[in-house]
Amino acid sequence: MIKRILLLVMLLVSAFAWAETRSIHVEWGYTPPEEPEVTGFQLYQDGVKLANCYWAGAETAAGDCTVTVAPDTKAVFTLSATFADETESPHSSPYYWAHYVTIKLGKFAPKGGRRGWVGLQ
Numbered sequence: 001m002i003k004r005i006l007l008l009v010m011l012l013v014s015a016f017a018w019a020e021t022r023s024i025h026v027e028w029g030y031t032p033p034e035e036p037e038v039t040g041f042q043l044y045q046d047g048v049k050l051a052n053c054y055w056a057g058a059e060t061a062a063g064d065c066t067v068t069v070a071p072d073t074k075a076v077f078t079l080s081a082t083f084a085d086e087t088e089s090p091h092s093s094p095y096y097w098a099h100y101v102t103i104k105l106g107k108f109a110p111k112g113g114r115r116g117w118v119g120l121q
Contacts (some may be wrong), residue, residue, distance in 0.1 A: 026053075027062040027091070028079055036083040039118040044078045044091065056081075074098045 031036040044051035045067055053065035056085060069075045075098075078091035 019068045021066055021068045022068050023064060024065050025062065026077075026079070029061065029083055032081065033057055036085045036087065038081050039084050040082045042082055042088065043078050044080070046076050047078075069097065 008042070028041065030038075030041070038058035040054055040056040040058075041063070043050050043063075043065060047091060050067065052064060053063070055063035067075070067077075074096055077095045077097060078093075080091050081089040083089070
């Protein structure tokens with residue numbers, strides 16, 4: 001019984017300790033102003049600029065990048081346009097993305113568990 005409890009504790013701790021890294025595809029539509037000139041687009045996660053999620057070019061409307069979200073949390077993504085004068089547009093409306101982990105152990109639970117990503121709008 002003690003071994004079973006220790007195994008359960010170790011599984012729960014390890015499930016909550018790791019974050020999941022995923023490659024995502026982002027698409028958007030944007031009508032740029034006449035001035036200043038648009039130089040690209042920047043993705044933010046929870047208000048933090050993602051260094052690997054910048055796409056150059058005024059005509060760019062999609063891109064791929066890698067993000068990390070901890071289990072059982074919700075991330076908020078926004079996008080901004082960058083301009084030649086080194087300013088940015090206001091951020092887009094937020095896109096919520098939840099990462100969930102479910103571990104089921106017990107006599108009547110199915111074997112194993114499941115994990116996944118859910119995009120929420």
